[in-house]
Amino acid sequence: MKIVFLDAITMGDTPLGEIEALGELTCYPSSTADEARERVRDADVAILNKVIVDKAFLDAAPRLRLVCEAGTGINNIDVDLCGQRGVIVRNVAAYSTDSVAQTAWMHILNLAGRAFHYNAFVHDGSYSRNVVHVDYRHPFTELAGKTLGIVGMGAIGGKVAEIATAFGMKVIYFSTSGTSHCKDFPSVPIEALLAESDVISIHAPYNERTAGLIGYKQLQQMKRSAFLVNTGRGGIAVEEDLARALDEGLIAGAALDVYVREPLPESSPLMNLKHPERLLLSPHIAWYSSEARARLAHGIAENIKEGW
Numbered sequence: 001m002k003i004v005f006l007d008a009i010t011m012g013d014t015p016l017g018e019i020e021a022l023g024e025l026t027c028y029p030s031s032t033a034d035e036a037r038e039r040v041r042d043a044d045v046a047i048l049n050k051v052i053v054d055k056a057f058l059d060a061a062p063r064l065r066l067v068c069e070a071g072t073g074i075n076n077i078d079v080d081l082c083g084q085r086g087v088i089v090r091n092v093a094a095y096s097t098d099s100v101a102q103t104a105w106m107h108i109l110n111l112a113g114r115a116f117h118y119n120a121f122v123h124d125g126s127y128s129r130n131v132v133h134v135d136y137r138h139p140f141t142e143l144a145g146k147t148l149g150i151v152g153m154g155a156i157g158g159k160v161a162e163i164a165t166a167f168g169m170k171v172i173y174f175s176t177s178g179t180s181h182c183k184d185f186p187s188v189p190i191e192a193l194l195a196e197s198d199v200i201s202i203h204a205p206y207n208e209r210t211a212g213l214i215g216y217k218q219l220q221q222m223k224r225s226a227f228l229v230n231t232g233r234g235g236i237a238v239e240e241d242l243a244r245a246l247d248e249g250l251i252a253g254a255a256l257d258v259y260v261r262e263p264l265p266e267s268s269p270l271m272n273l274k275h276p277e278r279l280l281l282s283p284h285i286a287w288y289s290s291e292a293r294a295r296l297a298h299g300i301a302e303n304i305k306e307g308w
Contacts, residue, residue: 152204
């Protein structure tokens with residue numbers, strides 16, 4: 001069995017021995033569309049993270065029997081066409097639940113607790129020059145008694161909600177699918193979630209129901225003291241509208257780990273705010289803990305065993 005990993009750089013230093021034991025594994029750090037088509041010509045299994053699987057890709061791979069997504073989202077794969085060609089598609093679900101939930105809370109706590117500001121305040125000497133023993137100009141926000149609104153109450157959203165209860169927060173959620181499976185917390189319309197939440201955390205897939213879900217009109221409905229966190233998918237919150245809302249002070253702050261284009265272009269409005277202190281950015285890192293990547297590699301190996 002010939003296995004090709006077309007963008008293995010995304011796995012970093014994660015051991016791939018479990019996959020290698022299943023066949024002849026060739027890893028490429030990254031692949032352009034042209035390179036990918038050339039590299040799958042005699043492949044039985046293709047592993048990929050962001051490489052596009054379309055008609056041209058499949059036409060170039062007559063032996064291909066299995067496509068393994070090195071992640072959960074499969075927006076980059078034409079699943080219907082794969083089915084027509086007899087090519088099995090497998091992803092790895094739930095490998096990053098704890099990792100993403102932790103990253104979401106890293107951002108929530110940094111926004112509410114102002115850790116980034118306090119760190120800079122001490123390091124740049126401002127604290128040493130301060131007239132009193134506390135930074136009295138910048139108090140932080142206590143989360144106890146506040147409302148966390150979750151967009152998308154799947155496994156990750158549920159984990160984030162569970163943690164919120166430990167802080168004494170009330171939790172509400174909006175079901176992007178229209179089906180409110182979770183009975184532990186109240187499901188509310190998006191308008192109520194926007195108006196009532198002190199923190200909104202996005203944990204939904206990107207699809208026709210969530211694309212542009214939170215734009216300028218929706219941001220206007222939020223509390224001016226509220227925070228928005230997106231560790232779900234880029235494009236659910238409209239980046240240009242969010243940048244405008246932050247500069248206008250419509251909301252107190254936001255934190256993003258995902259973007260419409262990745263890596264985030266330097267020309268993005270998110271990179272050119274008048275008030276950059278209101279926005280925390282991380283480089284799509286929420287899924288990337290060492291533990292999550294180890295689970296992902298194991299999941300890929302299991303998918304190859306089952307799909308072959």
